Amino acid sequence: MNLHPTTAGLLLAGILFVLGLISVLIRRNIIFMLLSVEIMLNAAGLAFVVAASHWGQADGQVMFMFILAMAAAEVSVGLALILQLYHQLRTLDSDEASRMNG
């Protein structure tokens, strides 16, 4: 294993991101989907930090902070939406909430 640290970090970010993506795709439970999105956000944040350390610049970490803030906002709104959904449809199955089809 003679990987460059940046490459290694990006690899890790990529793996995590794709795992999150897989999860989003295969889960029908909407809470799981929210979790998976969190994984993906986190992976993206990780990639930013790795890049920041690679260039020695603060911008990457700034971005990580924004992602954090966004994730927080997203989770709060998302959970509220899930709550509504659960009340309306009595299920957490995202496929059930397909009334807005074309």
Added chain:
Amino acid sequence: MDIAFIVAALIAVAATVRVVTCYNIMHALLYLVVSLLAVSVVLYTYGAPFMAVLEIIIYAGAIMVLIIFFVMMLNLGLETAEHEKAWLRPRIWIVPGLFCIVLLGELLYLILQNKQPAAGIQVVPPKQVGMALFGPYLIAVELTGILLMAGIVGAYHLGRQHKKTLHRFLENNLNT
């Protein structure tokens, strides 16, 4: 290659895989917390101690706790796990999974193609981050504040239990 990084990365990946495959939502959440903690170690190894701390406090702490509370509030127990089991059939996950693997392969390929000169890890101190935040990124910070505000208001509005069970948009839809 730092040993700490390798261990943390392996833990992160393993824990995430469990998140993906776990039927029980509580277990999945706990695995996710583990994964986040591992990522925070990774962040630390990449010279971003402040970010590692934030990861633990906000992600693993605040956000995850929020979700756990939420799950507990909805009282999703074994029943949901059964559902989850029933939903996770190979028929459902194989094709998307394959595509994602392809995507991963391509990502890795592209990352490994990178022939950047080795520069090693450079530590970016929190002070520099703070300077950047309240310097060039000031407007973004303000906007983030507004975003968080919107999140709070939105969560409040959406999470409120109305006497009417239906949202007004949905109500029209159901009547028709």
Added chain:
Amino acid sequence: MLPALIPAIPFLGACILMLCWKRVSRSAVTVIGCGSVALSAIVALIVAAAVAAAGKEPVVQHVWQWIQVPGFAAGIDFRMDVLSVVFVLVITIVGFLIHVYATGYMHDDEDYGRFFACMNLFVGSMLVLVMADNLLLLYLGWEGVGLCSYLLIGFWYKDPANNYAARKAFIVTRVGDTAMAIALFLLFEHMGTLNIQRLLQEAPVLWAKGDPMVTLIALLLLGGAVGKSAQLPLQTWLPDAMAGPTPVSALIHAATMVTAGVYLIARMHVVFELSPAAQTATAVIGAVTLLMAGVSALVQTDIKRVLAYSTISQIGYMFLALGCGAWSAAIFHFVTHAFFKALLFMGAGAVIVALHHEQDMFKMGGLKKMLPGVFWVFLIGCASLTAIPFITAGFYSKDQIIWLSLAAAGGHKAYWLAGMLGALLTGMYTFRMFFLVFYGEAKTKVHHIPGAVMMVPLYILAVLSTVAGFIELPHTLGHVTLFSHWLLPVLPAVQLAVDSMALEWISQLASVVLALGGIWLAYVWVIKRPQGMVDFLSMPGQVWLQGCWRRGWDMDALYDALIVQPFVYLSNVNRRDLIDKIYTGTAQLMEACHNLMARTQSGILRWYIMGVVLGAVAILSVLIWRLHTVS
């Protein structure tokens, strides 16, 4: 002023009748209907006298300018020359007699007024046709005649069969008219005018004899003539035209319509003279038609259809004469034919009325005693049609044609033979009809004896059918040339290739023998030994052949299969307009695309994410591919 009055009076009568026949009494309709034609006949006589007095100088009248645009002018111009005078007199006089007859024939019809309106219009249109000074006005009359035939053949409009017959008459003649219209375009292109006199003067200057262009024009004119005159190959409408009331048939066959083609060719004879090919075509068409129609007439059962085919056959004689260059002979035959054919038709009409609208000859018979008056006039008509020598008009006119078809410059032995054979056929079918109707046992009761108003015109025509022949006698019998002499300013004298008195005697004798032979055959066939004939005719091949002849050589079926059916089929297939399918198809395609795209909006979140993944895969693939191809 006078020439214009001749067609104007019948038109006026038609207009008055059309507008207010419902409001005036029957007798008023009679007065207007017959009176207008009578008045027209009187004016025609006056104009004829004027023409004669002026040394056969034509009387020309410009009524008003019809069309005048740069490069083209046509007026409502009438011209009475000697040829027109002949036609106008025949049309008005015979037309008048038919009108008088019709007042009796149509007496009980509810649309009495409409009938006379159309009849007047018919006469008027025909008068315009023969008096027109330019081809466009002639064309107006030409088409007007077609319209009136349509109106009158389909007069009893409640029976769809009549309408089909009427429509057929109009459309078939229209085919010929189209050819004629194209001839007009060609004439205009080359001469820059449609004035008949100028055309006739300039044609020989412009074209040498046998020029392909003049042949084309002559053939196209012939096409028009063939359509109106019911000659091969456009003869199919005429037998069906019997659907109209009998006076209409008389008018169509005797005075108007079918003779228009003869008039046209005679009028444009200069063009035909310039084209030997077209003349030959005319003669051949005439010869073939006269034989085919004669054969068809032989096997008809409907009395009016016999007469219809005999008309086609007789017009065939006229075409034969025209084709041989015997112009005045053709016109002479037209005149005598007008008399005896009107006579025959109206006689047949009298029979039909007497038998309560029974037209099948095999259901008639023994009428000699019941209807003696009709019997005698019918006999005169038949004799004239068969060309019984010396005493009938038909003899002089037809014999002249048969002789000239051999002797004239354009004549040929084959024409002569055809004419001879035609004489035999004529004798046979005419007297077959005559015997069937008047001899034998009565099969249908006479319920109505025709009154004076119907019989008087018959008597007059009977006289005319007899004496009209004396105005033109052959060399062998006194050599009177009043008629051809009268026509000399317009129609040149016939060029004789053979001028032998002996040969002419032989020809006449032969034709007489053949005609009498035909009568004898008919006598044997119908009266003497009907059974033998029945046996002969019921032989296997015979039955089919007879059917074929009866149906007019199955030309109808041929046209039906070749033209009508494909046309109807094509238009029915295309009823919904295939081109529209292109547009509606495009619209449908768009809608299908829309539906397809809308299907992707399933509302299922994971599908959307899947789309994102696929997009990402695609983008990265392209990226990698480019990375490789670039480096």
Added chain:
Amino acid sequence: MILLLLIIIPLAGGLLSWIAAARNTLWSRYIALACLLVDLAITAQIWATHPASGGRWLYQYKTDWVPHFGISLNLAMDGLSLLMLILTFFLGTLAVLISWKEINQRAGFFHFNLLFVLAGITGVFLTMDLFLFYFFWEMMLIPMYFLIGIWGHENREYAANKFFIFTQAGGLLMLLAILALYFIHGANTGVYTYDYFSLLNTPMQQETARWLMLGFLVAFMVKLPAVPFHTWLPDAHTEAPTAGSVILAGLLLKTGAYGILRLVLPLFPEASAYFAPWIMFLGVLGIIYGGMLAYAQTDLKRLIAYTSVSHMGFVLVGAFSFNALAYEGVVMQMIAHGISTGALFIIAGALYERIHTRNILEMGGLWSRMPVMGSAAMIFVMASLGLPGLGNFVAEFLILLGSWQANRWITVFAAIGLVVATAYSLRIMQKVFFGQATRQYALPDLNRRELLIIVALVMAILLLGLHPQPVLKTSQKTDYVVR
């Protein structure tokens, strides 16, 4: 100024009659009728008094509108415009009369639309500014859309949409061509203007001219309509109310023919000559194809609509013959077809009012019940098949005589089209008026109002057929493009 008045009168009348309808629909009808009669009187007066030996332009009126872009309010009238205007107001008057009893719902809005269509048509016939031309072109489109879509028969919305999409698509192509011409003229001469007279001799490459010419041509061919752009017409004609059908057949189609004579040929003479054989071919295709389609129809109005396709084929053949005779014929055909087809639509409408069907298979034997209507129908059917003595014959004969000089085979086939015309025309008479009556109706013959309309039309078609000279003489003053 009088030209502007001609346009303003129907516009004002339309608004007024809309307003008046709120009080009393009868007022609205009288106002519409009065406006059109006034316009008819003005144009008839001009026709009667115009000097026999004057110049080409009888009246001209020009004032700036948007000088910055070279747009002006430029109206002019020559013989062609004059004849078209008389036809417009004549048929317009009849259209109001024919709707007197037929249109009872929202009569005010109906007359508003009717008058606006007529105003648009008037504008098209008068304007000498291409921008304004396009403006009026669109202006007649939208009220027509409403006329079909609101007062039409069962399938009216489909028909109205189809009509709108077809003509609008054609119109947009024309707009493109107008703009291109504007800019090319501006670039080549430095003068940016929409003025017709200035644009007449725009210097440009032949290749460009051909494309621009096609842009104009397609718009006019859609309106005309020529095969293969004709498919909107049967639907629109069939579904429109009687007045709408009359306006469509009698006037709207004529704007297409007018556009070809006024714009396509003079603006692009070389390009037109280049495409002439093909366009004549389309014309003759329309004559025969339309005729065959007409023969197959069972819906009376649809049948008549397809005869329009057939007759307008003659216009196309004549217009691209580049021959003075053919042009006279085209003008005659425009007028005679307007009258004869308009009359047939009026008769079809009157029949529909009485027996509530347009299916000719359900008719038959109507002559005995309605002899006057039958006679009138006979006259117009005969006109439609080109019987000499009626207007259409003069037109078709002149067209064919002229086109013979240009292209013989085309003319031969066009002449064969006359036989097809006979077939479908007689079919109308046979199926509708002849034969045995299938049902017992209590059918009143034409009433006084209808009789007035029909008599006016019969007089017009007879006059056109027997004494077309005044029309021909008026039209001669227009300089057509002759090769």
